[in-house]
Each structure stands twice: as structure tokens, then as C-alpha cells.
Amino acid sequence: MTDSPEHLPDADFLERCAALALDAARAGGATQAEVSVGASRGFSVNVRKGEVESLEFQQDRDLGVTVYVGARKGNATTGDLAESGIRRAVAAALDIARATGEDPCNGLADAALMATDFPDLDLDHPWEIDADAAIDLAAVCERAAFDVDARITGSEGASVSTHRGRSVYANSHGFVGVRTGSNHGLSCAVIASVGEDMQRDYWYSSARRPTDLLDAQLLGRKAGTRAVARLGAQRLGTCTAPVLLPPEIARGFWGHLVGAISGGTLYRRASFLLDRLGEPVCAPFVTLREQPHLPCGAGSAAYDGEGVATRERTLVESGVLKGWLLSSYSARKLGLQTTGNAGGVHNLVVEPGTENFDALVRRMHRGLIVTELLGHGVSLVTGDYSRGAAGYWVENGAVAYPVEELTIAGNLAEMFKGIVAVGSDVDPLANVRTGSVLLERMTIAGH
Numbered sequence: 001m002t003d004s005p006e007h008l009p010d011a012d013f014l015e016r017c018a019a020l021a022l023d024a025a026r027a028g029g030a031t032q033a034e035v036s037v038g039a040s041r042g043f044s045v046n047v048r049k050g051e052v053e054s055l056e057f058q059q060d061r062d063l064g065v066t067v068y069v070g071a072r073k074g075n076a077t078t079g080d081l082a083e084s085g086i087r088r089a090v091a092a093a094l095d096i097a098r099a100t101g102e103d104p105c106n107g108l109a110d111a112a113l114m115a116t117d118f119p120d121l122d123l124d125h126p127w128e129i130d131a132d133a134a135i136d137l138a139a140v141c142e143r144a145a146f147d148v149d150a151r152i153t154g155s156e157g158a159s160v161s162t163h164r165g166r167s168v169y170a171n172s173h174g175f176v177g178v179r180t181g182s183n184h185g186l187s188c189a190v191i192a193s194v195g196e197d198m199q200r201d202y203w204y205s206s207a208r209r210p211t212d213l214l215d216a217q218l219l220g221r222k223a224g225t226r227a228v229a230r231l232g233a234q235r236l237g238t239c240t241a242p243v244l245l246p247p248e249i250a251r252g253f254w255g256h257l258v259g260a261i262s263g264g265t266l267y268r269r270a271s272f273l274l275d276r277l278g279e280p281v282c283a284p285f286v287t288l289r290e291q292p293h294l295p296c297g298a299g300s301a302a303y304d305g306e307g308v309a310t311r312e313r314t315l316v317e318s319g320v321l322k323g324w325l326l327s328s329y330s331a332r333k334l335g336l337q338t339t340g341n342a343g344g345v346h347n348l349v350v351e352p353g354t355e356n357f358d359a360l361v362r363r364m365h366r367g368l369i370v371t372e373l374l375g376h377g378v379s380l381v382t383g384d385y386s387r388g389a390a391g392y393w394v395e396n397g398a399v400a401y402p403v404e405e406l407t408i409a410g411n412l413a414e415m416f417k418g419i420v421a422v423g424s425d426v427d428p429l430a431n432v433r434t435g436s437v438l439l440e441r442m443t444i445a446g447h
Contacts, residue, residue: 018170024090030067034171037063042163047138071102109328111173115309123181127162127210134160144220154191161185175307192227199230233402235446242367251432263330272383283419288316292346299431305343350434362397383412
């Protein structure tokens with residue numbers, strides 16, 4: 001079983017690898033089995049101060065097999081897709097399964113839930129760019145950042161990346177699914193300085209289609225402008241004030257809610273939203289939907305990591321929690337049915353409001369815009385939230401000055417209920433599609 005290394009293996013080759021693994025698992029005594037086999041290739045380049053700092057080519061192939069012997073589970077992975085390598089991986093998984101304890105929640109998702117419809121989600125857009133052209137593009141991006149202002153004195157570099165991958169998931173129910181997708185990126189980080197005051201900032205763009213990436217010069221200028229705007233950052237005294245989270249920060253905020261309604265957190269009873277299904281958990285105008293079939297979406301998928309058909313769902317409707325995010329294992333632990341979320345959420349869409357970012361700043365009147373968060377002081381068990389932050393202080397509805405070395409603190413349960421507005425400034429290329437989020441109040445402490 002061989003294929004050409006120059007390109008992604010075709011789907012037939014990957015399907016043959018998966019079928020071989022499943023056959024070997026059955027022959028070895030597995031009562032159920034599932035296989036994921038994939039390949040990816042691409043490269044990334046980083047240019048710093050006009051010189052190539054790194055150029056990395058990547059080409060990976062791997063197979064993961066999970067076998068179930070009754071209620072016992074074992075799994076193994078291999079990068080060797082020759083027949084002998086696959087058989088060794090299956091034998092290892094079977095050995096592990098026989099050595100582990102039984103868990104009645106183990107097993108494949110129900111056969112009746114497997115996806116049968118595979119719409120074209122428009123996920124694969126190769127970028128015909130070679131390393132030399134990528135280096136030139138990164139250099140243009142970085143140069144645009146330096147050209148913003150003479151106070152741009154340093155750089156962490158501009159990067160260009162392009163990757164494609166193809167994977168097959170198959171299981172002993174007879175399900176076989178194939179995915180091929182691309183992801184491309186452009187980023188730039190620079191340092192502005194005046195005397196001993198040094199400030200770093202960045203910008204980035206990521207997309208499945210290379211034509212959707214932000215223009216390199218525009219991106220570089222944005223990175224440079226952001227860095228210069230950070231100069232003269234001040235500290236604040238401790239206060240309580242509204243906080244505005246731009247979309248790139250708000251995505252992480254919604255990620256905490258996703259974590260709190262995910263199966264693993266729930267069956268471990270480690271969520272501040274435990275037993276809150278059907279109750280208000282957000283401000284009454286907040287609606288969150290999972291939309292897994294958006295064309296060209298960052299998180300689009302016809303099936304989840306277990307072959308279960310994905311479907312559009314409302315997770316929060318008018319502030320009320322309507323659904324969990326469950327895999328088959330976590331669902332069984334909870335006495336429920338999988339929601340098709342093995343592997344996570346597929347395109348979380350936060351219903352946008354009508355106000356853009358500047359309008360939200362005016363509406364906030366006086367408070368903090370957060371542009372950077374530091375640390376991991378978030379407990380999904382209690383909802384307690386405390387993280388280092390930097391950004392801009394707003395007075396009279398306009399940015400007054402940059403601020404740094406802050407801590408913002410609150411409780412997620414109160415923060416989600418205290419959302420004042422969601423902006424219209426949505427990035428449609430992100431897996432979490434949200435506008436800026438204006439929070440009613442948080443405690444802000446200077447260091």
C-alpha cells in the first residue's frame with residue numbers, strides 16, 4: 001500500500017488504510033472499532049527585519065485506531081501507513097483494550113445516528129504560492145508595518161502559512177466519511193518604542209480561501225498602528241466599570257460558555273452551568289446557534305469525530321440555555337444522547353446586534369476596551385474569572401489613553417447575564433462568529 005509523497009494521498013488510498021485496520025480489528029476479536037487516517041502538507045515562513053528567519057515544510061500522515069472488546073477500550077496510533085505498520089497498531093490497540101477495565105459507556109455512537117448526507121461545504125481551496133512568493137509577501141507585510149511610524153523599531157516578524165489536509169473516518173457500523181480542507185494564514189507582530197517605553201502589538205488573518213486573507217499591506221499597517229497606539233500606556237487604580245471585548249477577545253469569552261456546556265465538564269460535575277438547562281444564563285437578547293453546514297466555514301463539518309450527523313442547533317435562545325454539547329461517551333455518562341459534538345462545536349454563531357464597534361465605545365461612555373488577556377485564571381467549576389489585561393481606557397465615549405498591567409475580575413455567570421450588547425462587527429471567517437461584547441461591569445485592578 002503505497003502512494004506518491006508529492007501530494008496529499010487520494011481518498012481511495014486512505015479508505016483502503018481504514019478498511020485494512022477495521023478488518024484487522026475484527027479478525028483480532030474487536031466487537032467494535034473506529035479508525036481515523038489523515039494526511040496534511042504545507043509550509044510556513046517567517047520574515048523578521050527583512051530577512052528569512054524560518055522556513056518550515058510540513059508533511060504528516062498518521063492513523064489512529066480505537067478498538068472495543070466488549071466494554072473495554074484500547075487505542076493506538078502510527079505514522080506508518082504500510083500494511084505491516086497498520087497491523088501493528090491494531091494489535092497494540094487490542095492488547096491495550098484487553099489490559100484495561102470495563103466501562104459500560106464505551107463504544108461507538110449509535111449506528112442510526114451516522115451521517116448519510118455529505119453536502120459540499122466548500123472547504124478546500126489550495127493556495128498556489130511557493131516559498132519564494134510567500135517570503136516576498138511576508139516581507140511586504142512587515143515593511144508596511146515599519147512604514148507606519150518611525151517609532152516602529154523592532155519586529156517579531158511577519159508570517160505566511162498554507163496547509164491542506166485530507167482525512168477519512170470509518171467505523172465498524174460501515175460508516176466512511178472523507179474530508180479535505182485548507183487553511184491559510186498571514187500575521188505580523190512589531191514593537192514600537194520611545195525611550196524606555198516599548199510596546200508590542202500584532203494583527204493576523206486566517207481563512208480557508210487565500211483570496212479571503214486580509215491584504216498584506218493593510219495587515220502590516222494595522223499591526224504597526226496598533227503597536228504605536230500602545231505607547232504611553234498607563235496604569236489604573238482599582239475600580240468597577242464596563243468592559244468592551246472586541247471580536248478577537250470575545251471569541252475566547254464565548255469559549256468559556258462552550259466549555260461549561262460540554263459533556264466532559266458536565267459529567268465530572270465541574271461546570272458552573274450544571275443543571276441549568278432551560279434556565280436563563282445570558283442576557284435576554286443573546287442567542288447562540290451552532291451552524292455546522294456554512295459554506296467555507298472554519299468549523300463546518302457534515303459529521304463529527306464519531307461519524308454522527310451534525311445539524312443546526314440553538315444552544316442559547318433569548319438568554320435561555322437550550323442544549324448541551326455531547327459526544328456519545330459523555331452522553332452515556334449523563335444518560336442522554338450524543339448531540340454530534342465529538343470534537344467540539346462546529347461554527348458557533350452569536351446573533352449580532354446593530355451597533356458597530358465605535359457605537360459600542362460611545363455607548364460604554366466610560367470603561368475599558370480589552371485588547372490583550374494574560375494568564376488562565378478562569379474556573380469553570382465556580383465561574384470565577386480573573387485575568388491579566390491590557391487595552392484602552394475610554395472617557396466620554398472616546399478612547400482616552402492606553403492602559404496596561406491590569407487585572408479584570410468577575411464571575412462568568414454574572415458576566416454572561418450582564419451582557420449589555422453584542423456588536424455588528426462580526427468576523428465571518430472565524431469558528432466563533434461574534435461581534436464585540438459589551439459587559440455591564442467588571443472589577444478592574446491596577447498592579
